[in-house]
Amino acid sequence: MTSPEDFSRLQSAMNQTVKAHWKVFLFEGILLAVLGVAALILPPLASLAITIFLGWMFLVSGIGGLIVTYWARNSPGFWWSLISAALAVLAGMLLLARPMQAVLTLTIVLGAYFLAEGVATIMYALEHRRDLSSRWTWLLISGLVDIAIAFMVITGLPSSAEWAIGILVGINLLFGGATLIGMALAARNSNS
Secondary structure (H helix, E strand, C coil): CCHHHHHHHHHHHHHHHHHHCCHHHHHHHHHHHHHHHHHHHHHHHHHHHHHHHHHHHHHHHHHHHHHHHHHHCCCCHHHHHHHHHHHHHHHHHHHHHHHHHHHHHHHHHHHHHHHHHHHHHHHHHHCCCCCCHHHHHHHHHHHHHHHHHHHHHHCCCCCHHHHHHHHHHHHHHHHHHHHHHHEEEEEEHHCC
């Protein structure tokens, strides 16, 4: 368990790090915001780039997994590790061999995820509406927004595959970048 004193020390250390390196956080925030805007301007290109990136990540991690599994071939769970690594290699090769079809598949998975997340969030909100007082409505709204996104993505298939991943990643990058920029500027101002 983490005590309140440990949490306070960790928070203080994080604040000191941000203050000491605010320029790095500012640079990263600007970079993320620019990438987010680029993804929002060209969502089909962003969707394709993300799919190719995922393909390479699966392929490299699968090859790494095969190497490690070979070295540890006498360890328990060898076959499960081998299957897992081989599946990662296969997934990577499929994503890289047919990236446009993979964008469609990833979009379907994304739509299903938002639908499941929305339902789960709504159920959580309804179950805790007495405990969370008025804040449960924010959870309810979040769940409804997730379901609306899922509806737009799923009913718009196959054309939504062109924009869905790029737009959602672009929004995420833009807000993440804006958050880092705000943090860096606040840290800079507190140094003065």
